[in-house]
Amino acid sequence: MENTLLKVNRERLLETLKVSSSIGPSGNGGMNRLALSDADKNMRDIFVDWLKEAGLDVRIDDFGNIYGRRKGKRNDGPSVAIGSHLDTQPCGGKYDGILGVLSALEVIRVLNENDIETEYPVEVINFTNEEGARFSPPMLGSGGITGNFSKDFIYGIKDDEGISFEQALNEINYSGSIQNRITNVKNFIELHIEQGPILHEKDITIGIVQGIQGNDLYTVKVTGKTNHAGPTPMENRRDALVAASKMIVKVNEITDEVQGLKTTVGKVNVTPNVTNVIPGEVEFTIDIRHEDNDLRSHAFERLKEQLSAIALMSEVELTITTDWNSETTLFSSVVKDAIQEAADEFGYSKMDLFSGPGHDAKYMAGVSDTGMIFVPSVDGISHNEQELTIDDDIEKGANVLLHVVQKLAEAK
């Protein structure tokens, strides 16, 4: 292929990222650009200008998703879509999904200046409210166009101040037409920072994402008996916290039994939570992740038995409720192979890995052959003002994205 070593313009890409970093800075080197905020509007306006300057046909859909379309030879054919999201957490980083959107723009710029025609159209996408920090749940823009959430549901979601998604969308003037939703998609490729330590620790540049790990969330309620710490002998106690602590240790230990299993107890509420009162009730959550759906549910069944045994021994009651079960999303071999080939062409180090967190690609995988490229986050830090992906890795990730687009859109 003649364009094998075509590369992105590193300085231009870094400069574009720098402009983004100046819109909604959080003051400590990070970002505060909540979805549909004034800062998000400013970023969108500039982004739309950039898309237009790149000669793209710009559309806004009814969720505020922004598309910039570059014609293909088969212009009625399905498009190769690339992008991510420009919104951030309230104390978020400068890279995260921003890297994916602005690298996608850079890919277009490179195709343009090299007069490269593609068989299929290429579309750059900025999805609305990926973070879920302002409007929960996350990934509303991609979830909306793929039918994972209804329009009524999304429009009705309110932020902490009671402002609905619909209001906020209208206020920043980014409510477009339902006709503008992307529908005919051949591939979706999302470049993103890893948000974990694996690539950084292994000193590997390109993560070939195999899919999004399934995860289940449960709430465990342990009920014992509230009593005064002073007079109550140890043998009379039914201490919900001691029992819950044994369970939390067990939740952690089960990961020794199943390779790759991740369990997290992130949230604990103790009642009444007073220094001299034996806790009568403890609620805690279990977040459990593994890419193998069967293994994951099998591990949880085993864990349930172990927790029940602790409850029995501790004379406490145990109830476990399922908050959600989210199956593993597997990405397309076509895209994974293209990423691998591109990395090999450049001689970049690479490895297969799964994504723990969800991404817009999770929903796009339901309507197209989808994949993701990860680049390293220094020390695995993300959703944090200290988040950092070094310039070399940014450039390399964008180069891989460029080549994947060339392959999948059939550049000539």
Next chain:
Amino acid sequence: MENTLLKVNRERLLETLKVSSSIGPSGNGGMNRLALSDADKNMRDIFVDWLKEAGLDVRIDDFGNIYGRRKGKRNDGPSVAIGSHLDTQPCGGKYDGILGVLSALEVIRVLNENDIETEYPVEVINFTNEEGARFSPPMLGSGGITGNFSKDFIYGIKDDEGISFEQALNEINYSGSIQNRITNVKNFIELHIEQGPILHEKDITIGIVQGIQGNDLYTVKVTGKTNHAGPTPMENRRDALVAASKMIVKVNEITDEVQGLKTTVGKVNVTPNVTNVIPGEVEFTIDIRHEDNDLRSHAFERLKEQLSAIALMSEVELTITTDWNSETTLFSSVVKDAIQEAADEFGYSKMDLFSGPGHDAKYMAGVSDTGMIFVPSVDGISHNEQELTIDDDIEKGANVLLHVVQKLAEAK
């Protein structure tokens, strides 16, 4: 001794308790008579009337403590003081300290109607703000007159609405003279419900309280590293909650090693306490109780080593701060012997035990030969609207108090 089988008037005592129960009821069979509230004022007014009707010389001191003095033959001699407190928790019970105050009044009534002269004066006391529910810390009235708290400190304490102790005292018109504080005390005897399950479970009527168990309170801070549950491999985690859970289990297990040791983790705060985030910090309290001060501090030193070992293994930081160390208060043999003799004379079942919670007797023990009589709480329930001490036990406890007073005040 001629008056050995002198008894209290059961019906009169129960009737007096019933009047008390009608002043500041909480609506569910319990009491809401916070210190220095309107309900407390109503109760005090009636109580003062009762003291006067019993021919006692009534005084109010500068903490609002109420005294009713019955002359002795040696009227300049030290007095035998009996009583407790009439204030309650916001959802408290009808017995608690009320039983001790109204039984003390009943003792006076019996002495009066039997024309019994005592060598030493007998004083009935109602201490202000024993509960600490409105003005924290507890036991302000007894702590004030015994020099454990300064007058400035007590007067400056504010309730949740910003009203100071001094204001509240003036508002209900119970601010008396510093001259009225009790000073020359031979003995203090406090009848109280056990607030624990021991007497009830063992079916024993009279608890001969050996003292107030010392207790220490510590705050443990465990610092790990906050990270996302999704991408962070188990081996990279420094999960503060898993480490803290192991520690909480250890805090519980150490009681197996030391007979009579009680440990309680009552309060836990997890940061950031979000389902999909690995906790970076956990704070929890350790309440540790044993009557043997050396054993207690030795056990804690051992526990500290064990917690440090867990911290080391878990790669988390551990800091332990001392919130307070309260030494064990031992009661007087003279009083304990008198209680035992009285119980034996009546043929009541009895046992030695320690008090877990603090009482006014704790501070009075610093200025006089002091002791306490416990009667059973059904199921050990206390500070609760369901609190119950059965009529038979009330009568028996008051009978023992009567005889102890006769002995110590040298009734003729």
